[in-house]
Amino acid sequence: MSTVPAAPKKVNRAGLEILPYRGGKTTLCAGCGHNAITERLIEAFWELGVEPWSVVKLSGIGCSSKTPAYFLSQSHGFNAVHGRAPAVSTGTLLANHQLRCVTVSGDGDTASIGIGHFMHMLRRNVPLIYIIENNGVYGLTKGQFSATADLGAKLKTGTVNQLQPVDCCLAGIEMGATLVARSFSGDKRQLSAILKASIAHNGLSVIDVISPCVTFNDHAGSTKSYAYMKDHDEPLHELDFVPAFEEIDVEFDEGESRVVEMHDGSKLVLHKLERDYDPSNRIHALEVLHEATRRDEVLTGIIYLDRTRPSFTEALNLVDAPLATLAEEQVRPSREILEQINEEFR
Amino acid sequence: MQASPNVPPMSAAQYAHDERPQRVVNDFSIQVATVNGSGSQTANIVLMRSIFQMGVPVSGKNLFPSNIAGLPTWFTIRASCEGYIGRKKEIDFCVAMNPETAQEDVMKLEPGAAVVYDAPLRLNELRHDLHFYPVPFDQLVGPVCPEPKLRKLVRNMIYDGVVAHLLGIDLEETRKALYKQFGERKRKAAEMNWGAVVAGRDYAAAHLEKTDPFAIEPMDRTAGKLIIEGNTAAALGCLFAGVTVLTWYPITPSSSLAEALIHYLGRYRHDGETGKATYAVVQAEDELASIGMAVGAGWAGARSMTCTSGPGISLMSEFIGLAYYAEIPVVIIDVQRVGPSTGLPTRTMQGDILSNALVSHGDTMHPVLFPSSPEECFTMAQAAFDLAEQFQTPVFVNMDLDLGMNNWMSDALPYPETPLQRGKVLTAADLERLGGFARYKDVDGDGVPYRTLPGTRHPKAAYFTRGTGHNEFAVYSEREDDWIQNMDRLARKLETVRGRLPAPDTQLAGGAKIGLVSAGTSRYAMEESRDQLSREYGVDASWLRLKAFPFPVELAGFIDRHDRVYVIDQNRDAQLLLLMRMNMSAERIAKLRSVRYYGGLPLDARTVTDSIVSQEGL
Numbered sequence: 001m002s003t004v005p006a007a008p009k010k011v012n013r014a015g016l017e018i019l020p021y022r023g024g025k026t027t028l029c030a031g032c033g034h035n036a037i038t039e040r041l042i043e044a045f046w047e048l049g050v051e052p053w054s055v056v057k058l059s060g061i062g063c064s065s066k067t068p069a070y071f072l073s074q075s076h077g078f079n080a081v082h083g084r085a086p087a088v089s090t091g092t093l094l095a096n097h098q099l100r101c102v103t104v105s106g107d108g109d110t111a112s113i114g115i116g117h118f119m120h121m122l123r124r125n126v127p128l129i130y131i132i133e134n135n136g137v138y139g140l141t142k143g144q145f146s147a148t149a150d151l152g153a154k155l156k157t158g159t160v161n162q163l164q165p166v167d168c169c170l171a172g173i174e175m176g177a178t179l180v181a182r183s184f185s186g187d188k189r190q191l192s193a194i195l196k197a198s199i200a201h202n203g204l205s206v207i208d209v210i211s212p213c214v215t216f217n218d219h220a221g222s223t224k225s226y227a228y229m230k231d232h233d234e235p236l237h238e239l240d241f242v243p244a245f246e247e248i249d250v251e252f253d254e255g256e257s258r259v260v261e262m263h264d265g266s267k268l269v270l271h272k273l274e275r276d277y278d279p280s281n282r283i284h285a286l287e288v289l290h291e292a293t294r295r296d297e298v299l300t301g302i303i304y305l306d307r308t309r310p311s312f313t314e315a316l317n318l319v320d321a322p323l324a325t326l327a328e329e330q331v332r333p334s335r336e337i338l339e340q341i342n343e344e345f346r
Numbered sequence: 347m348q349a350s351p352n353v354p355p356m357s358a359a360q361y362a363h364d365e366r367p368q369r370v371v372n373d374f375s376i377q378v379a380t381v382n383g384s385g386s387q388t389a390n391i392v393l394m395r396s397i398f399q400m401g402v403p404v405s406g407k408n409l410f411p412s413n414i415a416g417l418p419t420w421f422t423i424r425a426s427c428e429g430y431i432g433r434k435k436e437i438d439f440c441v442a443m444n445p446e447t448a449q450e451d452v453m454k455l456e457p458g459a460a461v462v463y464d465a466p467l468r469l470n471e472l473r474h475d476l477h478f479y480p481v482p483f484d485q486l487v488g489p490v491c492p493e494p495k496l497r498k499l500v501r502n503m504i505y506d507g508v509v510a511h512l513l514g515i516d517l518e519e520t521r522k523a524l525y526k527q528f529g530e531r532k533r534k535a536a537e538m539n540w541g542a543v544v545a546g547r548d549y550a551a552a553h554l555e556k557t558d559p560f561a562i563e564p565m566d567r568t569a570g571k572l573i574i575e576g577n578t579a580a581a582l583g584c585l586f587a588g589v590t591v592l593t594w595y596p597i598t599p600s601s602s603l604a605e606a607l608i609h610y611l612g613r614y615r616h617d618g619e620t621g622k623a624t625y626a627v628v629q630a631e632d633e634l635a636s637i638g639m640a641v642g643a644g645w646a647g648a649r650s651m652t653c654t655s656g657p658g659i660s661l662m663s664e665f666i667g668l669a670y671y672a673e674i675p676v677v678i679i680d681v682q683r684v685g686p687s688t689g690l691p692t693r694t695m696q697g698d699i700l701s702n703a704l705v706s707h708g709d710t711m712h713p714v715l716f717p718s719s720p721e722e723c724f725t726m727a728q729a730a731f732d733l734a735e736q737f738q739t740p741v742f743v744n745m746d747l748d749l750g751m752n753n754w755m756s757d758a759l760p761y762p763e764t765p766l767q768r769g770k771v772l773t774a775a776d777l778e779r780l781g782g783f784a785r786y787k788d789v790d791g792d793g794v795p796y797r798t799l800p801g802t803r804h805p806k807a808a809y810f811t812r813g814t815g816h817n818e819f820a821v822y823s824e825r826e827d828d829w830i831q832n833m834d835r836l837a838r839k840l841e842t843v844r845g846r847l848p849a850p851d852t853q854l855a856g857g858a859k860i861g862l863v864s865a866g867t868s869r870y871a872m873e874e875s876r877d878q879l880s881r882e883y884g885v886d887a888s889w890l891r892l893k894a895f896p897f898p899v900e901l902a903g904f905i906d907r908h909d910r911v912y913v914i915d916q917n918r919d920a921q922l923l924l925l926m927r928m929n930m931s932a933e934r935i936a937k938l939r940s941v942r943y944y945g946g947l948p949l950d951a952r953t954v955t956d957s958i959v960s961q962e963g964l
């Protein structure tokens with residue numbers, strides 16, 4: 001596990017030190033990309049001062065899905081079954097739509113056994129942060145190809161993948177996620193900004209993070225290795241995140257940067273690199289993704305952002321209080337109503 | 347009367363029926379054979395309700411195919427002055443509207459039965475031992491229904507008028523039933539259909555001479571009662587249990603339960619001021635998702651449920667094991683149908699008794715409730731939510747297609763007199779007082795630990811839920827002692843559950859040598875079969891009707907009192923009996939006998955009686 005994240009202050013806005021944002025000691029391999037993602041999550045939640053009790057963390061099964069045990073020890077966590085965390089997370093938010101939900105998954109978990117649930121979570125725009133810790137293999141079952149393995153990618157055993165990969169970002173944009181991003185576990189600054197933007201976003205954020213498996217997929221011939229990412233990572237923009245509570249006036253050169261105001265008033269700043277990229281253009285987002293794949297580039301950054309579509313729990317028009325906390329008077333109709341119903345069947 | 351050579355051979359018991367009395371009043375069955383999708387359901391329900399409104403106990407069973415339109419369907423109405431509402435094997439009065447099946451329908455009848463039929467079918471040429479009433483439906487429908495497209499539907503209403511006339515049903519009751527069925531919003535349709543009823547009645551009065559013995563006469567045995575489907579009653583149970591999350595995936599025969607619940611939630615569960623919902627319903631992408639969502643919701647504190655049938659339970663298996671082991675409340679209503687695989691999807695079976703009790707991998711065992719009537723569907727659905735939350739575990743309500751989708755005469759649904767039981771949930775204030783908690787610790791010695799809900803504003807509230815090994819503090823553990831202690835506590839918890847389940851209904855016959863044990867809808871055949879055994883064979887049998895698993899302690903005593911105990915199962919493999927055998931002494935097991943029926947129809951009394959008679963050598 002890497003060391004304490006950069007933190008100038010002792011306590012955050014919620015008056016908490018970083019400790020409650022950490023979790024149990026990781027049991028993953030040293031150098032596993034998943035550990036770095038855990039660190040970024042700890043930082044992001046701490047720096048934004050999110051109260052741990054208001055967060056739930058869920059996952060499926062896999063090395064990646066173990067990680068919720070390693071961050072936010074004061075948040076309820078649920079390591080459920082393989083591939084089906086989207087369903088459990090959806091149910092959790094039905095019971096209590098005030099919770100902030102982080103769901104961690106792997107590429108096997110999401111793109112194979114759980115792809116049905118993943119697709120329908122996208123359609124519903126369930127308001128949660130969905131992180132795919134993507135290493136192109138099944139880590140926990142010792143290195144078989146996953147469905148995100150790229151064409152021509154090679155396993156340590158020499159086996160070459162000849163099947164078309166599932167691109168979770170393409171699916172996310174096509175099927176209805178409202179924030180779609182790709183990042184690399186080794187890119188601290190970018191991943192941090194993306195995670196914070198997701199915390200500020202109202203709707204489903206899908207973050208596909210290339211996260212090398214040092215034990216089974218970090219060799220030459222792998223397209224999910226540290227070395228491969230060093231050569232092929234193609235950021236769309238540089239990102240900065242300015243939280244709503246930081247009273248800084250964001251002023252940037254018009255031609256150089258875009259400033260996007262998030263749901264909670266925070267600002268996401270997209271600094272222009274090769275092009276001026278507008279993440280609200282859905283068709284264009286799909287095009288750049290396809291184009292990058294054709295050029296063997298791994299496009300990273302916030303690829304798509306829609307701040308208008310209502311989330312699933314909003315569309316259900318639920319009462320303000322969590323359903324879990326409603327009193328008997330609110331959920332059990334009266335004696336008169338039962339008598340009226342009985343009469344209808346007489 | 348002369349028996350047709352094609353009539354199947356009759357048993358001795360059936361011959362006894364052959365000497366028909368002059369008039370058979372309020373004790374016979376009517377079967378209407380139509381084509382699926384022809385709108386006959388309304389006509390059948392109106393006919394059934396007319397009899398019910400005359401104070402005569404009735405039941406209505408719809409035998410329908412697994413398609414939307416075009417295949418044969420039969421609706422059976424049984425009128426019984428004795429109050430028997432189980433299926434009766436023999437059909438006394440047949441309405442043959444389906445040209446495809448008419449010949450077979452008529453050939454199956456016993457001598458002396460009556461047949462109303464579509465005149466061009468010339469069914470009267472088939473046999474000489476039946477009472478035939480030809481009706482030219484196509485000629486009659488024209489004048490009452492000018493719109494040719496609607497004739498197929500309105501045509502069926504004509505037989506209601508014909509049958510009402512032949513059986514002496516008060517036409518005013520038919521009129522009331524018809525208008526009730528169509529409701530205020532479809533008044534015009536009701537009027538046109540009423541015209542068809544009258545046309546049928548007028549035709550029968552002018553052209554048909556009654557020769558059969560069957561008649562309906564007013565009684566007073568239905569006052570205050572309801573006619574309701576089990577699925578509707580179960581849905582109402584969930585409504586009054588304060589369900590907050592329903593996640594489901596459509597499957598016959600459970601869909602109408604979800605749909606009824608959605609209807610009532612829409613009517614009664616919106617905040618008066620804001621109009622916002624106090625519930626959430628999600629039609630999931632499959633049963634894996636529907637149970638997953640229900641489990642997530644239960645974990646986060648909702649009263650959550652799903653409903654399905656056997657194929658869905660199979661898909662839910664992994665999640666149910668997770669919920670058992672992670673200790674998460676969730677209610678699963680299983681409206682059973684005939685399997686394996688898609689089997690006979692629109693026929694009834696008690697096919698999932700074992701799977702409900704034991705589903706998933708490893709050591710798993712789940713409380714199961716066995717409602718036998720709409721009233722029990724209503725009360726047990728409520729009990730299921732209380733049990734699930736009190737014991738933090740999946741609870742099954744084991745219904746079947748017969749109960750769920752057929753029309754039952756029921757007592758009025760009683761308003762719940764006890765408050766919702768929400769179980770051992772610690773609040774932030776509790777945590778402040780206690781200084782913390784251990785999620786899986788048996789503090790009270792009943793095997794039931796305390797939990798906190800996500801969102802509880804306290805630094806000690808959180809814990810980590812997993813299906814993997816854990817100790818009392820919900821910390822990952824693969825230690826042998828942690829595992830065994832936890833599994834033993836779960837067993838202790840289930841023992842506590844046993845004492846809190848609905849008690850069995852036991853009817854002891856003085857000095858009886860044999861006892862009967864049943865669960866669920868076998869009830870109606872049992873009530874009647876006990877009378878048959880006593881009336882026809884002079885054998886008294888005690889009866890224990892199980893209402894829940896884990897089975898009650900009374901079961902052992904009941905077996906001990908009798909020499910032989912017949913366990914009634916609506917499946918081939920004697921699932922109820924097998925479940926009873928778990929944890930039962932060899933002496934008691936030796937007393938068990940099995941009565942099984944697995945043909946897909948609701949169980950009838952004669953099948954039970956015949957099996958017991960032959961096994962007893964009577």
Ligand SMILES: Cc1ncc(C[n+]2csc(CCOP(=O)(O)OP(=O)(O)O)c2C)c(N)n1
Nearest residue numbers: 062063064082106107108109137138139140
């Ligand atoms: C129903 C079921 N099938 C199979 C498994 C075995 N299994 C555990 S983890 C895993 C794959 C995990 O791969 P991924 O999601 O990519 O996570 P990673 O370990 O690579 O982070 C599999 C197949 C399981 N736990 N449950």
Ligand code: SF4
Nearest residue numbers: 029032063139213214
């Ligand atoms: S096996 Fe791979 S994915 Fe699993 S912990 Fe080790 S490096 Fe990470």
Ligand SMILES: [Mg+2]
Nearest residue numbers: 106107135137
């Ligand atoms: Mg993986």
